[in-house]
Amino acid sequence: MSFLTPTHATDFLPTAYNSFAKDFSSTRHYQWKEFERLSKGLAECTNLEEKYILDLGCGNGRLYKFLQNENSHNLHFTGKYIGFDISKELLEEAKNNNKSGENARNKKIDFIEAGFLNFPEYLPKDAKNNVAQIWAVASFHHLSKISERKKTLQNIYDTLENNGEFVLTVWNLWEQEKYEPQKKEAFWRSVYNPFWNKRDFIIPFGQKKIKRYYYSFEITELQNLLEEAGFTIVDSFLSDKKQNICIRAKKINKNNNSEKLPHFICSNINFHKTTLVEIINKINIFRAEKKGINKITSLKTIVTPNPEMIMACKKNKAFESILQNADISLADGNGILWASGLDFLQHKTLFWKYSIGLCMLVWFLVHKKSYPSKIKKTLCGSDLFRKYIEKNNTNNNTKNNKHIFLLGGAEKSAQFIQNKYSNTISEIYDKKVTLNISSNENKELLEIIKKSEATVLFVALGAPKQELWIQHNKEFLVNNTNIKVCIGVGGSFDFMSGQQKRAPMFFQKLGLEWVYRVFKEPSRIDRIWTATGKFVHYILTK
Helix, strand or coil: CCCCCHHHHHHCHHHHHHHCHHHHHHCCCCCCCHHHHHCHHHHCCCCHHHCEEEEECCCCCHHHHHHHHCCCCCCCCCCEEEEEECCHHHHHHHHHHCCCCHHHHCCCEEEEECCCCCHHHHCCHHHCCCEEEEEEECCHHHCCCHHHHHHHHHHHHHHEEEEEEEEEEEECHHHCHHHHHHHHHHHHHHHHCCCCCCCEEEEEECCCCEEEEEECCCHHHHHHHHHHCCEEEEEEEECHHHCEEEEEEEECCHHHHCCCCCEEEECCEEEECCCHHHHHHHHHHHHHCCCCCCHHHHCEEEECCCHHHHHHHCCCHHHHHHHHCCCEECCCCHHHHHHCCCHHHCCCCHHHHHHHHHHHHHHHHHCHHHCCCCCCCCCCHHHHHHHHHHHHCCCCCCCCCCCEEEEECCCCHHHHHHHHCCCCEEEEECCCCCCCCCCHHHHHHHHHHHHHCCCEEEEECCCCHHHHHHHHCHHHHHHHCCCCEEEECCCHHHHHHCCCCCCCHHHHHHCCHHHHHHHHCHHHHHHHHHHHHHHHHHHHHC
């Protein structure tokens, strides 16, 4: 049997597993060694007799037997267990394998026909906010669509109680030699069929060689998916002989999670989905926070990566690390929005990446509103700087309100802004700035920042210099100044002071500021080509 699309292959999975359920179950009575390590979080749980454990893709129910009496943690799970699977016949095997025992008699165990996308519909009312763990053992890799994987992780996140754990294992197909035939087959299928990619595997089972769909994950790919869904990775490892990828992830406590902004990952950088109003409120919250035991985390950094900056990361790993570890990253550039809608092209062959990617680029340019990007609008440093200054420049001319320090910009730019917004700007520095932290010039600058008692530092030195300066001086800023927030804003001072003009609003709304700059400053053509042509090539070939 051949499948036209991966979706066609996954739709066939219930039929496949029903056809060989007994044979399959007979090969799944042993427990994996990694279960011991993965169940560590459960062994540390309290009040387990009142909690639920869910088993997604439970198969013949072997996980329940492990939880009952086949583990080294001396754990005898007495809570409520529900196993979900898409195969009726496998569920019958699970019921037969677990029909005896105290929990079965007390109806603390149940098996339900449901999949990843609809299992929450079948949960009893008392399971709400009462699920300690959800396991997915060798089942998550059957999902063929990125949207289904993300929806599944959202379902799992919403179902778990605060600080509950998701335990995930998938076959590590890519690194095992025995799957080389499937790897080669997947490659050639992805060459002639645009619906498939190089990691869509078809693996047969049994004497009849009944086909099953598998997606070959990388461990970092799984980690990114989990973090994007809001999970914190507790443990991740490869099992013996690299057969399985294993991950324990925790649902972040509600109080902590409320402080986090939803985000998506593009080119290994987290971009946050937010608005100007939310960011301004966030900065004010950061300003009000007291420095804790770990002072270094008290200094928040906000970056505004654009395509040119992402291209710079290829040559400057220190800069890339700064962007990846920033507290908030804002998408500054339509190229980021376009790239964020291309995650489905991952692992496709170069021909299909270019063919489909360029068509998506035309779609984005012609009708951006309907384009499937993760966020619909860019949020550049210039807009953030202007709005923050304007909102905080109240008539309340108090020492506490004068909390902003301006560093950088062209000569007289910062001075112009300070004169106009004197109620909120504490001090400025527009002399030459060096990255040598031991230089006299840098020491003088740091002392000026210290004496200003400012809590928010806007740095307009251009990327990557501004981000590197913040990183190099972070320890001093944390231990010796009142600075709570550092924000790199590029040419914002020059724009706001009028020394450099931004493109007219018409160009800004169309996302064509770069076209305006080509005509206005032909000398920037190399930089603009890097941020457009080279960036498009990089995204489609990485």
